[in-house]
Amino acid sequence: MTTSRGNIIDGAGYAAQLRERLKRHVADLKAAHGLTPCLVVVIVGEDPASQVYVRSKGEQTLAIGMESRTIRLPYTTSEAELLNLIADLNAERAVNGILVQLPLPKHMSSLKVIDAIDPDKDVDGFHVANAGRLAVGLPGIVPCTPLGSLMLLQDAMQTYGDSFAGKHAVIVGRSNIVGKPMAQLLLQQDCTVTIAHSKTRDLPAVCREADILVAAVGRPKFVQGDWVKDGAYVIDVGINRIEIDGPEGKKNKLVGDVDFDAAKAHALAITPVPKGVGPMTIACLLNNTLKAFCLQNNLPVPEGV
Secondary structure (H helix, E strand, O other): OOOOOOEEOOHHHHHHHHHHHHHHHHHHHHHHHOOOOEEEEEEEOOOHHHHHHHHHHHHHHHHOOOEEEEEEEOOOOOHHHHHHHHHHHHHOOOOOEEEEOOOOOOOOOHHHHHHHOOHHHEOOOOOHHHHHHHHHOOOOOOOHHHHHHHHHHHHHHHHOOOOOOOOEEEEEOOOOOOHHHHHHHHHHOOOEEEEEOOOOOOHHHHHOOOOEEEEOOOOOOOEOHHHOOOOOEEEEOOOEEEEEEEOOEEEEEEEOOEOHHHHOOOOOEEOOOOOOOHHHHHHHHHHHHHHHHHHHOOOOOOOOO
């Protein structure tokens, strides 16, 4: 194994390769069965960041040959109206994946809305049924960001001739979207897993024990360089906008939950922000849509999906 430090895990490059593989699979399915996977994204309201994400999801879905539908609802839509729409999409055979863009308006319950989605069409992997399947090791749909993070780790491990078995993985953050499913995935890879959070005592010391460190707390540059064990793999899930001084005044900059420049002096391999985990999230959404399509149509899931 290389002993160099600060090697960059190229999430953008890996995501591009994944999309190309998915594109070939979609073309093969069309040729063999005359069917096209369909992803429906529902967005409620006018949140600017959500609008950008939804547009990008639609563009990338079309780019690999899938059908993309975006349903835009006004902020004033009632929860009952949204639940009725989801029920209709659940019943529509041509729809293989349903994603409701979060956050939802405050008058709606995200848990109730997610629970209404057919688990077999829940391409975000947030439904409690999919969470349960992951927890007990049954086949299901895995949340996109943890899945993408695992793919990047698997690729890095292969690059450096390493393996997961017996490694201590520390996940900073216990959300249902990233922290908890990431822990389950790493347990399945035979890691010893610690989930750390805001109440963890001596968090820096816990992080220094990690062979694999996953940061998912939503706090810019929270994980300091000296929290990183020499030779660790670091996956930075955070996407935070901060203001910095530039030659023409203040400007926004994207940073992760890890102090990248300080951490890469210790890490064997580390994801940057941007172009790290972020691009993998949408690529894995497409991956999940293809998987859902195959399972719904009793077709074999392509290898690697």
